[in-house]
Amino acid sequence: MTRTVVIGLDGAGFELLEPWIEAGELPVLERIVEQGVTGELQSVLPPVTSPNWKAYATGKNPGKLGIFWWYNIDTANQRVYLPAERYHNHAEYWDRLAEQERVGVLGVPTTYPPKSVGEAYISGAPDADTTGFTAPTELEDELQEEFDYRVTIRRSLESETEAAYEEILDRIDSQFQVGKHLLDSHDLSFLQLTSFYINVLHHHFWDDERTLRAWKQIDDHLASFLTDDTNLVLMSDHGHAEIQTVFYLNRWLKQEGYLSFDTDVSSTLHQAGVTADRINETLANVDSYVPFDPQSIAGELVPDSLINRLPNSEGNVGRGKLDTANWEQTAAIASAQGPLYLNVTGSQYDSLRDELITKLERMTTPDGHPITQGVYRGENVYSGTYTEEWPDIVIDKAPYIHISDKLGGDEIFTRDHEMWRGVNTRSGLFAATGPMFTTGTIDDISILDLAPTLLHAHDCSVPSAMDGRIREAIFTEKKSG
Template identity: 40%
Template sequence: MTTVVLGLDGGCFELIQPWIDDGALPTFSNLAEDGVTSDMQSCLPPVTCPNWQSYATGTNPGKLGVFWWEAVDREERTIENRSTAGDFDGTHYWRFLDGETAVVNLPTSYPPSEVDGVHIAGGPGAEQAGYTYPESLEPELEERYDYAVHPEKMSLLSGDDPDNECVPEIYDLIDIRFDVLEDELKQGEYELVHLTVFYLNVLQHFYWDMDVVKRAWERIDERVDQVLEMEELENFFVMSDHGSNGIETTFRVNTWLEQHGYLQTESSISDYLHRAGITQERVRPILAKLGVEWWARRLLPERVQMLLPDEEGSVDKSGKADVIDWENSRAVASGQGPVYVLTDDPAERERIVDELIADLEGLTDEAGNPVFDQVLRGKDVYSGPHVDRGPDVVLDQAAGVHIEGKIGNAEVFGAPSKWHGENKDTGMFIGYGPTVDETAPLPDMHILDIAPTLLHLHGEDVPERMDGEVRRDLFEAGSEPANRDVSRVDVGDVGSTDSRTAERDVTDRLEDLGYME
């Protein structure tokens, strides 16, 4: 049995259904008719990091130990990137399969793990070297496909300019990913092939529903049609780590926290740089024109880079740590939802959480629209050994809202700037295969359900550690996977990374892509 899982970062029916209805995506239309489709819930916050690892392990962020791109360490008073493979606890579900696996372009999996097969890491945290297992695969990919992990001209992406030189680079990357998928599938050696198309959501972030995004989906539609024609394929699933929607307003959560007395800031070198006119927007074009931007990013420590403010004087990530008055602050937030209470006293921590929830629930923007769908306690969202070092409050941003995590802007609300599309917690799921029930309604489908369901489909036991459910309702009544009882077993984690370390800085890519806003 060979199963292909196509992961479309940020994919959702809200965006593509009009294009399906207009006939622009005939393959997705056929999949909807001959297979089963459903919305699918993501883990909160609905972001690439950690949702791709939640999919791959079947576990929630409280077990993974990673909740967003950055981690707030209350004891050490630091804010650092957390998105490489070694940052996550857990075992990828394909490690429990008997057959070989090909994993292509999985975000937050750098450095790649040893697998029975091949593993090609992807996403913002992956480097252009050391991204394959086995290592010998890397030169083969580059020679045969001109394979690249990232587009070269990523810094040219701008929501105001869809005609920049990076967009065609992304189209080429999409085709190359599918070329690799098809060639791996043709070998007939694999029980599972997984492919993630990551830079699709980057286009959606910058251009949301513009023609440049539609053309990317049309290209994917054509390539999926070719995959479905391959005789080696038996089961085909499409899924996303989260959904997307257009941005109407930006909510600057740390500005709100500061104005309401939860966050205190102090002067830093960033303030002096801003007053001197030394900002990211002014320095980076000069470095790029001189051809030294890449070298500056590689040679300067990440902490130094993050001291450089933007035009509004705002700083992010480790730069935030230097402007926070840790002694007198009660809370600080990351982008897209996580809020951390800054006290070691358990009773005081609970009191501040109660106060935050009371103050944030019902908050509206300047037009009177709700800013959040839900304001939740972290311990009600997550479970596992890492809950205590996760966010105390999780803001589920409402439709059309982008929560920005920078510190330093004077206004709580603003218009969309770098991004025009934001993530939301409703992604997509499509199932197609000989035992898939095309009429299955699949209520409450969750990203955590995929790993245990695929293990069950392939006749494997499901680890007790997995949080998701086996969705036997996905399969036709009377079929073998529908009839067979689910077998849950208590197994330990299989090592998910090898001995290589991944201490390289990924902040530059996160900045270019807008994730650290």
């Protein structure tokens, strides 16, 4: 039986990996690149885990999904909300594959709660819960008993760096072990296995030895999938680059008079030494001495209205747009990485949007580099039914710029991020090898193309609602249909 295995590597890109491949550090990945077909996989805007994994799985752009970042901003109702109720509103391409193949899905973000598709369906980090993450439900006990399998990590890289790092390595290792187990024990002909936490290491450590160690671990696991009867696809939801400048978009909006917010509570907490970083560190230390999870209990007892106002060690507020924005005096507000929403109507709308686009297109970093590759109207980026909800402006940031949505503080630009070294880019990774695939390179391949292309590869009809196109060029021979 010929199998197809798709390995999703969150945040992977050739900018990070190519030097290690050339240095001989990742011999299996080098072999895959040399023997197969490769390309830079372009993500949808913004280049973030959510919505890109859902765009990949459905072949649809965010305008059809109603998912525009981890959190959507709804200015009409003055709220910021998680669109999790939409995660299963659209069929994923493996739903259709499961009608004729023995399918397993493991670890894909935005697939919680799990659904009954194929032989095994296991939700992924970072949004899955610690229980109830498998379908069928009894599979959870099997994975925990045989592999001590856990979806998410309990420790924080900010407060317990080394312990959290080792936990991440363990999560990556156990995920590949489970993937191989499912292939054999469930006789799968198609497996989607996605590793989320490698993305976390890119963010925090970029190209240092800790990230390389994790990639060597992944490289070792990839070797077991390089068999004569396996079509192996590697892909990512976005790429990464090293941060050169951080642009605080909401601070800029405030200074320009477009955004008003109240950080009095956050400032008072910071002055008193009450910060999110210190609370996380304290709870992590308590965790070693008590037979329960204090962080989970704290999350249940402390109201979101306070959590959203907790500053970090530098006094910046991260999640608190909902509780700190003064909506009546706010004309524009932004999420991280590029989506920007207007809070005006009528004749003000077009003039304000034109004004902001022009300013952002002309903006440069303190050392004179453009912060964007393009600034677009929402309707020129998205299509679909969620016309009233998609961002009014979408920034396609320059690769080495991180756009932060934090409120509070005065600096518009900083050289370094508080915690990260790596930042998301649109140029992700695509590589495929096996009897189905050709060799060489493919240009201009979108993350939206993978769902229709893989359906076509397995002689499944491609739904007309998918936005991607079939990329025949990656196959050894043209398929009919």
